[in-house]
Amino acid sequence: xxxxxxxxxxxxxxxxxxxxxxxxxxxxxxxxxxxxxxxxxxxxxxxxxxxxxxxxxxxxxxxxxxxxxxxxxxxxxxxxxxxxxxxxxxxxxxxxxxxxxxxxxxxxxxxxxxxxxxxxxxxxxxxxxxxxxxxxxxxxxxxxxxxxxxxxxxxxxxxxxxxxxxxxxxxxxxxxxxxxxxxxxxxxxxxxxxxxxxxxxxxxxxxxxxxxxxxxxxxxxxxxxxxxxxxxxxxxxxxxxxxxxxxx
Numbered sequence: 001x002x003x004x005x006x007x008x009x010x011x012x013x014x015x016x017x018x019x020x021x022x023x024x025x026x027x028x029x030x031x032x033x034x035x036x037x038x039x040x041x042x043x044x045x046x047x048x049x050x051x052x053x054x055x056x057x058x059x060x061x062x063x064x065x066x067x068x069x070x071x072x073x074x075x076x077x078x079x080x081x082x083x084x085x086x087x088x089x090x091x092x093x094x095x096x097x098x099x100x101x102x103x104x105x106x107x108x109x110x111x112x113x114x115x116x117x118x119x120x121x122x123x124x125x126x127x128x129x130x131x132x133x134x135x136x137x138x139x140x141x142x143x144x145x146x147x148x149x150x151x152x153x154x155x156x157x158x159x160x161x162x163x164x165x166x167x168x169x170x171x172x173x174x175x176x177x178x179x180x181x182x183x184x185x186x187x188x189x190x191x192x193x194x195x196x197x198x199x200x201x202x203x204x205x206x207x208x209x210x211x212x213x214x215x216x217x218x219x220x221x222x223x224x225x226x227x228x229x230x231x232x233x234x235x236x237x238x239x240x241x242x243x244x245x246x247x248x
Contacts, residue, residue, distance in 0.1 A: 001225060002027030005076040007068065009059055009117055010086035012039030014188030015138065015213050019083055022217035023224065024051040031072040031079075033057040034086070059086045059113030069120040078128045081224050082121040084114045084137045084160075089190055092149035092199065103152045110156035111163070118167055118178075125176050132175025132228050136220060137164045141184040141236065141244060148199050161234075168233065177231040179223055184238025185210045200243065211239040 006023050010016035012034035020030045024047045032040050032054045040054035055071050058064040072079050088109045090102055118135055125133035143161045146154035160180070167178040185191055187210040197205040216237055223232045238244055 001080075003029065004080040005029050005031070005072060005078055006081035006083065006224070007031045007033060007072055007079055007117070007121065008083045008085060009033045009057070009113070010138075011054075012036050012043060014190060015183065015186055015216050016083070016085040017043045018213040018217040019085065019220045020052055021046060022214065022221045023081075024049065026221055026225070027051075028081070028224075029053070029076050031055055031068070031075070033059070033068050059117055060108040062116055065113075065116040065120050068117075069124055073124060073128075078133075079121055079124045080133045082117060082133070082135045083220060083224075084117050084135065086113055086117075087138060087140070088153075089150075090152055093151075094149060095151040098152055106152035106156050110153065111159050114160055114163060118163065122167070122171065122174075122176060125171075126174045130175075132177075134224060134226075134228065134231075135167055135171075135176065135178040136223055137178070137180045139164065139180040139182045139234075141182045141238060143180070143182050144236070145244075148201055164234075168231070175228050177226075177228050179232045180234050181216070181220060181223065181232075182234065182236045182238075183216050184236070184244050185242045186213045186216045186239075187211060188213055206243070208243060209239045209241045211237075 006028045008020045011020050011032035030052050034040050037056045044052035044054050057068045090106050139160050140157045142154045143157040164180040194208040197207050219237045
């Protein structure tokens with residue numbers, strides 16, 4: 001994939017940063033998107049080949065997302081891959097205690113942000129020559145089954161699964177493949193509490209094993225490396241011993 005162009009959202013830390021670095025190591029040129037310029041720059045400096053291009057972006061803002069993809073095309077000429085990784089857990093609450101503002105914030109980042117980035121990537125991929133590209137959405141295992149006290153996060157991640165399938169279907173005529181990776185317990189700042197103890201479905205509090213974010217990145221790189229004639233529609237990558245199978 002030497003010279004191919006990727007856009008990675010949520011690229012300032014965690015899975016996004018690990019994936020951007022893994023793609024760069026395979027020869028990709030990566031446009032690194034996130035809200036914090038300093039964090040993006042710190043990630044970019046870890047790549048000695050200068051393949052990471054930081055572009056501060058708010059995925060909930062239509063104009064900001066358009067500017068991100070315009071910057072990618074202006075700098076690199078095309079977009080071959082979008083990794084929709086930006087997301088937010090929010091505060092753990094019972095569904096009757098979720099303020100509307102928190103619900104709307106979850107929808108804005110986890111769903112509308114994915115839509116806006118997908119729309120712009122689709123626009124670019126459809127019109128570029130050679131035509132086509134790949135979109136990979138970070139769905140989370142909460143796109144399959146919920147954790148307690150996570151109605152907003154779970155609802156948005158289930159919605160991402162529907163968006164993934166619709167994008168995959170609409171993209172067929174234009175050489176655009178779309179798949180989803182559902183991640184369970186990658187060791188990032190967002191999952192710190194899982195290492196010390198997190199609420200389980202039976203009401204207990206238990207620490208959960210985590211896996212390296214680099215292992216998720218390897219899976220994304222594999223999905224991205226396939227020819228456009230082949231697609232991983234859905235992949236689940238999780239810490240082996242986490243209480244997921246039989247979570248209920």
